[in-house]
Amino acid sequence: MAVVVLASATGSPGVTTTALGLALAWPRRVLVADCDRDPSQAVQAGYLRGMDHGGRGLMSLAHLHREGAPLDPEVWRHGLPLVEGGEIERRFLPGFATAGASRLFEHVWRPLGESFGALDTQGADVIVDAGRISTTGLPLGLLAVADTVILCVRSSLRSLAGARIHLTTLQEQLRSLPVPPPAALAVVGSGRPYSGAEIAAQFSLPVVVEPAWDPRGAEVLSDGGQEPRRFSDSPFMGRFRSDAKALSERIARTRQHTAVIAGVSA
């Protein structure tokens, strides 16, 4: 029912950590997709502690696309399990493994984006880690299928100054789409020093995710650090659960509203 795109402006505010936290707490089946054009293998080497990807991931999907194979049936199959067992299936789609690989992907973003949207028919949502916006913006094929595009920031002046610059590029890109998805913010460590409410007011954008500031908890997700006892019951993961629930409900409401308007104007 949802494609959520997460990105950053400058620095490393915590996009990957936030994408993983949301995916582990998401209320439905979910695929978290590493679409960062600056490859790092952060999730495989970190949270998944070196799990073998068995050739699965973006490059294999690009290969299939070149051969004319439809991506829809492949995207979910290319995901690695993020968790063992559990009631809800959560998968991770590995990203680029070599520098410059994303340059060969220009024609694949759109079909890939469309197949993310099509996962809805399999009851799955997608959380995209799109990495930095960069001077050229994010791949339009991903933005075109997004239900919401979330810019991840820290609450420091330095992070917010960078966000201001790159948000302009992102908003221009969103305006160029036939149906622009809404933009929103994720504030990592709100209150250090600026609050989520202050940042929302400054940027005229809603803050839809506010991960708790917890270096040790974050390290479990970003670096595969040792899980503290009762990690999944910690306030850090609890915050992801409440933010994930609120975000998925927000997207469902927007979709319903859009469907009603489309029905009225049909």
Ligand SMILES: Nc1ncnc2c1ncn2[C@@H]1O[C@H](COP(=O)(O)OP(=O)(O)OP(=O)(O)O)[C@@H](O)[C@H]1O
């Ligand atoms: N909520 C949080 N509380 C404390 N530290 C955090 C939090 N979220 C992320 N971090 C830390 O911030 C650092 C960067 O995180 P992460 O790798 O997720 O950022 P990123 O924006 O994806 O960076 P990159 O652009 O390099 O991919 C990591 O050390 C991570 O543990």
Ligand SMILES: [Mg+2]
């Ligand atoms: Mg990252």
